[in-house]
Amino acid sequence: xxxxxxxxxxxxxxxxxxxxxPNEEIYEICITLKDxxxxxxxxxxxxxDVHVNLRTSILFDAVEKSGVGYWTxxxxxxxxxxxxxxxEKELRKLDVVEDVKIVKPEPLTYDVxxxxxxxxxxxxxxMPVELFGSLFDEIEKILTPSGFAAVFYIAGKRTGAFxxxxxxxxxxxxxxxxxxxxxxxxxxxxxxQIEDFNIDRKELxxxxxxxxxxxxxxxxxxxxxxxxxxxxxxxxxxxxxxxKSLEAVELKCVAAGDEICEFEVKPRI
Numbered sequence: 001x002x003x004x005x006x007x008x009x010x011x012x013x014x015x016x017x018x019x020x021x022p023n024e025e026i027y028e029i030c031i032t033l034k035d036x037x038x039x040x041x042x043x044x045x046x047x048x049d050v051h052v053n054l055r056t057s058i059l060f061d062a063v064e065k066s067g068v069g070y071w072t073x074x075x076x077x078x079x080x081x082x083x084x085x086x087x088e089k090e091l092r093k094l095d096v097v098e099d100v101k102i103v104k105p106e107p108l109t110y111d112v113x114x115x116x117x118x119x120x121x122x123x124x125x126x127m128p129v130e131l132f133g134s135l136f137d138e139i140e141k142i143l144t145p146s147g148f149a150a151v152f153y154i155a156g157k158r159t160g161a162f163x164x165x166x167x168x169x170x171x172x173x174x175x176x177x178x179x180x181x182x183x184x185x186x187x188x189x190x191x192x193q194i195e196d197f198n199i200d201r202k203e204l205x206x207x208x209x210x211x212x213x214x215x216x217x218x219x220x221x222x223x224x225x226x227x228x229x230x231x232x233x234x235x236x237x238x239x240x241x242x243x244k245s246l247e248a249v250e251l252k253c254v255a256a257g258d259e260i261c262e263f264e265v266k267p268r269i
Contacts, residue, residue, distance in 0.1 A: 030101040084104075156230060
């Protein structure tokens with residue numbers, strides 16, 4: 001599936017795979033750095049001095065150890081003035097470096113150093129939209145379209161309520177802050193961008209729009225509204241926040257040819 005970038009948005013590439021170009025000499029290097037001022041700049045200078053091309057990288061705190069962090073990069077040494085062994089030696093000379101791990105990923109340039117993937121305080125996984133789409137299609141064959149819609153709506157609703165309760169308990173959020181956290185989370189993990197949210201707290205009726213919702217993208221070939229899990233999630237999450245049982249219906253859907261997915265939330269009858 002081709003990647004479409006929305007205007008004024010900045011796409012994020014997950015550090016899992018690198019599309020290697022012809023004639024590149026790619027290595028994956030994980031450097032354990034001390035959490036001190038200038039550690040990254042000092043290490044980056046070594047790469048610059050030996051003409052290493054940093055293709056992509058990621059920097060984060062170590063989960064299992066305080067006071068250090070990991071800087072992992074896919075690097076191209078095809079034009080470097082030193083080989084990989086000499087580069088490792090130069091890196092290990094630095095006082096800010098505790099350890100260096102180097103692998104040559106083959107046959108494909110996947111990240112083969114890091115596991116598991118951590119999202120917040122939970123173990124996570126990355127699944128491309130195409131795989132989700134195949135999974136959904138096979139489940140729909142078993143359940144029939146109407147059964148699929150009902151099951152995934154209920155599943156989404158329970159998941160939304162669970163996530164709302166989890167965020168509220170873990171971070172002490174409620175009301176508007178909890179709803180804003182939902183907007184942040186859905187964008188950060190690639191579920192979609194929520195916008196134009198408005199709900200009448202008295203009547204419990206409102207609408208919201210979702211751009212590039214993952215469910216609409218993976219079921220784009222359906223030519224009909226199909227974000228059943230998403231509308232269930234919205235109803236479950238907002239219902240948990242407000243403390244009332246809500247339902248959500250999809251008014252517009254990208255999978256049906258609309259420019260954006262739009263949902264209406266209302267009290268459960």
